[in-house]
Amino acid sequence: MEIPLFPLPNLVLFPQVVLPLHIFEDRYKLMINRCIDGEQAFGVVLLRENAQQESEETIHRAGVTARVVQVERLEEGRMNILTAGESRFRIIEFTGANPYWTASVTPFEDDPEPDDMLEEAYREVVERYRRVFELTAKLRAVEPAEPTLPQSPLALSFMVSYVLNIDPEKKQELLELTSTFRRLNTLIPYLDETASELQLQIMRRDVAAKARGNGDLGRPGTRREE
Secondary structure (H helix, E strand, O other): OEEEEEEEEOOOOOOOOEEEEEEOOHHHHHHHHHHHHHOOOEEEEEEOOOOOOOOOOOEEEEEEEEEEEEEEEOHHHOEEEEEEEEEEEEEEEEEEOOOOOEEEEEEOOOOOOOHHHHHHHHHHHHHHHHHHHHHHHHHOOOOOOOOOOOOOHHHHHHHHHHHOOOOHHHHHHHHHOOOHHHHHHHHHHHHHHHHHHHHHHHHHHHHHHHHHHHHHHOOOOOOOOO
16 A cells, blocks of 8 residues: 655654644645545654654654644645544555656554453553543642543553553554553553652642742731631
8 A cells, every 4th residue: 555654743643533733835735635536545754853854764654644624725835634543554665756746555453462461451551540630620720520531452552652642662662562451551650650740740839829929928017818
């Protein structure tokens, strides 16, 4: 299968998640219009860290197909599009680079694994993700809502990998894994680290707020309520 490619720095797409994109380069205006007209998917691939330009050496060999599901057309042919991640692929060979990259690709999926093993890992990740969700709401001083989470271990592993604030190269490693169990278990320490960082930020905020409050008591015209 041959598909057009959209190499992006610092972004890894996963299946079953949505990705908004602003299209402004002429080559990608052409590519996206062709994909829309032909109802064709394109491949989102990560550019390697510190890549100065696009080349066969700087484009990661695994990515995710994306399909345009919504288009907002702007002036000068620019577009805001909403895309849906579909399936993972590996690049067999590059087939073109002008005006945009194309490649021959083959899809790949996770290997089958025991349900009980996956269910336990699923519960561990859900518990930690909810904790991160609650701490994020507390840091923003908003009422926490119940997060909407996928029901399958595979979909959860993709969703959390996508939204987690970690290095793109680490996300690429998660994308390329063919074990849902390993992906879920790899996410656990990342979620624990994120929760610890959020707790530290909350503590610092509260200490700063308390210090400001104590400082106000020393100002003229302020007094402590008895």
